[in-house]
Amino acid sequence: xxxxxxxxxxxxxxxxxxxxxxxxxxxxxxxxxxxxxxxxxxxxxxxxxxxxxxxxxxxxxxxxxxxxxxxxxxxxxxxxxxxxxxxxxxxxxxxxxxxxxxxxxxxxxxxxxxxxxxxxxxxxxxxxxxxxxxxxxxxxxxxxxxxxxxxxxxxxxxxxxxxxxxxxxxxxxxxxxxxxxxxxxxxxxxxxxxxxxxxxxxxxxxxxxxxxxxxxxxxxxxxxxxxxxxxxxxxxxxxxxxxxxxxxxxxxxxxxxxxxxxxxxxxxxxxxxxxxxxxxxxxxxxxxxxxxxxxxxxxxxxxxxxxxxxxxxxxxxxxxxxxxxxxxxxxxxxxxxxxxxxxxxxxxxxxxxxxxxxxxxxxxxxxxxx
Numbered sequence: 001x002x003x004x005x006x007x008x009x010x011x012x013x014x015x016x017x018x019x020x021x022x023x024x025x026x027x028x029x030x031x032x033x034x035x036x037x038x039x040x041x042x043x044x045x046x047x048x049x050x051x052x053x054x055x056x057x058x059x060x061x062x063x064x065x066x067x068x069x070x071x072x073x074x075x076x077x078x079x080x081x082x083x084x085x086x087x088x089x090x091x092x093x094x095x096x097x098x099x100x101x102x103x104x105x106x107x108x109x110x111x112x113x114x115x116x117x118x119x120x121x122x123x124x125x126x127x128x129x130x131x132x133x134x135x136x137x138x139x140x141x142x143x144x145x146x147x148x149x150x151x152x153x154x155x156x157x158x159x160x161x162x163x164x165x166x167x168x169x170x171x172x173x174x175x176x177x178x179x180x181x182x183x184x185x186x187x188x189x190x191x192x193x194x195x196x197x198x199x200x201x202x203x204x205x206x207x208x209x210x211x212x213x214x215x216x217x218x219x220x221x222x223x224x225x226x227x228x229x230x231x232x233x234x235x236x237x238x239x240x241x242x243x244x245x246x247x248x249x250x251x252x253x254x255x256x257x258x259x260x261x262x263x264x265x266x267x268x269x270x271x272x273x274x275x276x277x278x279x280x281x282x283x284x285x286x287x288x289x290x291x292x293x294x295x296x297x298x299x300x301x302x303x304x305x306x307x308x309x310x311x312x313x314x315x316x317x318x319x320x321x322x323x324x325x326x327x328x329x330x331x332x333x334x335x336x337x338x339x340x341x342x343x344x345x346x347x348x349x350x351x352x353x354x355x356x357x358x359x360x361x362x363x364x365x366x367x368x369x370x
Contacts, residue, residue: 013313020297021265026059032322033063033108037352039080044090047356049097054331058102066110069165074120075112082165088172095173107169108178113186114147130190131198163224176229184241187214192245227263237272256293267294271302
């Protein structure tokens with residue numbers, strides 16, 4: 001007798017389950033951290049609960065937008081913070097909304113370093129960096145302000161700020177934190193030899209010295225909340241915000257090996273082809289050496305589509321794939337990938353507008369009854 005049940009189909013690689021430490025993921029599609037500039041006066045808003053819960057699925061992994069660790073860490077308008085009790089209380093209902101959908105939620109913790117202006121800094125002071133080398137241009141016609149070098153005796157204070165941010169994130173209910181060591185911000189400014197050119201102390205010159213501060217941050221955060229709740233994002237191959245390294249292969253593999261000492265949950269790396277934000281470029285470099293060096297879960301981001309992501313998982317190139325613009329425009333991205341359905345087009349003009357709906361919570365879900 002013939003069965004009325006449809007034939008079983010093998011799930012695409014992106015939709016196969018995966019165990020990331022103590023987190024049992026139902027699929028390999030990760031929401032990448034995406035600055036959305038809708039947290040007024042650094043306070044996360046209720047509309048963020050709608051936005052993140054729209055993109056949450058049972059057993060899925062979401063990484064929050066970059067979240068500022070202290071009052072010296074901001075460089076963009078309306079980005080959220082995590083350094084005060086008020087921030088913690090504002091994040092709680094957002095995290096609860098994600099957990100109500102059965103998803104896991106990590107908070108990306110962030111200090112912009114030199115990518116800031118006097119108006120964002122307490123008392124209008126200069127932004128901090130590894131040295132005095134600035135970056136231009138800024139946003140909306142306003143240049144970033146020239147930075148001052150972080151003194152050696154000040155570095156433990158920034159490590160404490162990262163620790164406090166991590167502890168606050170856990171108090172807010174997040175499952176873990178992702179330390180932002182990519183995209184040209186403070187930790188990467190120390191790591192890259194085209195920016196960190198002036199220091200003569202234990203945080204400058206050699207590769208080991210340049211990576212010392214980021215690794216001290218990792219050590220502090222792991223000590224604060226446990227390695228199984230910590231991830232890190234790196235972009236050794238990128239030149240975001242004029243932050244480049246002369247030997248990205250060596251930098252990437254060194255950091256991957258050093259991170260193994262802390263037993264962190266994952267390493268999240270931007271593809272070498274994403275040298276410039278939003279542009280895919282031909283490159284001889286590969287993440288495979290970093291992937292082989294790192295012992296935990298390996299996540300890649302950088303212009304992936306459904307086909308690329310499936311191939312990367314099937315080939316063992318990565319464990320998980322982070323999607324940014326596609327997930328922004330398609331809150332039901334895992335379902336669309338499952339059905340190989342058409343995707344909404346993203347609207348670049350609304351990426352960073354402060355509106356609580358337009359370009360944020362108004363992208364349509366797939367209509368299966370149309």
